[in-house]
Amino acid sequence: MMPLEQTSKNGRVHGKVALVTGGAKGIGAASARLLAAEGAQVLISDLDVEAGQALAAEIGPTAAFIRHDVSNEDQWRQVIEHVRKRYGRLDILVNNAGILIAGSIEETSLADWHKVMRVNADSVFLGCREGIALMKDSGGSIINLSSIAALAGRDDYLAYSASKGAVAALSRSVAVMCRRRKYRIRCNTLHPDGVLTDMTRGGFPEGIDPNRLTIDSDPMNRMCRPEDVAASVLFLASDEARAINGVELRVDSGQMVMSI
Template identity: 85%
Template sequence: MMTQNHHNPNGRVCGKVALVTGGAKGIGAASVRMLAAEGAQVLISDLDVEAGQALAAQIGPSASFIRHDVSSEEQWRQVIDQVRERYARLDILVNNAGILIGGSIEQTTLADWHKMMRVNADSVFLGCRESLGLMKERGGSIINLSSIAALAARDDYLAYSASKGAVAALSRSVAAFCRRRKYRIRCNTLHPDGVLTDMTRGGFPEGVDPNRLTIDSDPMNRMCLPEDVAASVLFLASDESRAINGVELRIDSGQMVMSI
């Protein structure tokens, strides 16, 4: 039997409406659970219908699922129209959907480059642009998932790093635009390092237990859990972070500050 999350009427995002892309699994699902548990109505956007519907059923009335190709301009417009019709507001947008394709500058094909940009960067551009009209009357928080790869060099993930770098630059521009026009819409980026999700677990060599590579096992490790990222999503979504705008928050267990 599915168990429902308890909806907190006094939660940190009580009364807010949130849209989480790539919300069916991994960081997205952890964010959906936390936002719903803290009082938000959450719309789960994903291409994985089975996982998305199962998560919505598990959470209960405070969550619903919509199939959504985030690289499609038309589908973005349809999703925002549905949010407007159902809730008449959007307070939180979490642009989390993304893919990971490895490859150096010598290995990356143009097709891979285009695919990475379409899913990881175009989707964030479309989400921000299409959401502004619904968010600007009341204000809100846009949280875009970038990566530590946008800030530090990864020679083996060229297109991925570039796509996440585009997300960071785009987000700064959105933050400046909204502030100059006094929209009260904040836009920030999260930059995780290693996160144990379905997408990353498949990349470990055979015989390696990913769970032994987390900061729970050793603080020098770089892997964290989806809930560690979701906690930052919740903070940026809440009014507790109302003075934080245009920042790049690293979730890397201190990896970037290590000189050796």
């Protein structure tokens, strides 16, 4: 079992154990860095072994990496057992892993639909189910990454939107169950929009510099950075959010409330 004394004693999640799926890049990597900086022991899980190991090495002794296919039920059991043996408990579960496949209802194949659902929705179901089994005796925080696409219509990303809608509905059910059963586990969803990551960069037309569309260049722009979402992950993971459960928190620079 990893001694927790190695973590920062002044951090907002000091002494907590966190598992971040899809943690090698993007929002997951930013969340892993911030949680570790704020005192947590962080286990990064991802299929990208090279990037995941490099990130764990960058963070230092408070981070570790494990290869993990989040759509695989057996691997979820193995990862949670690894957490139990190494750390003794799980306080923070960030279900972040996801993929993006473009296509409207007319263009999306059944194979693509199933692939997106397996990675984006099945993984959250499995993560919550297996994570709760370890968390329910001591309590904790589950943070599931959904999307503004779960709340507003996107004709060009049908399967992605549907998968993120499933994440939001599942999370509400988990929040209610944990409260009724007095597990002291909170479950909330984050709904980002326009986050500049490696995954989203590929969707920009040639010749368009997405950096010019971020809130770095203009605070009224739509796009934000992974670190902006990670800040909300940290808040929901911390005891500061102890009264927040079943919430759908938008991190979208006001995009959802725009009427035109």
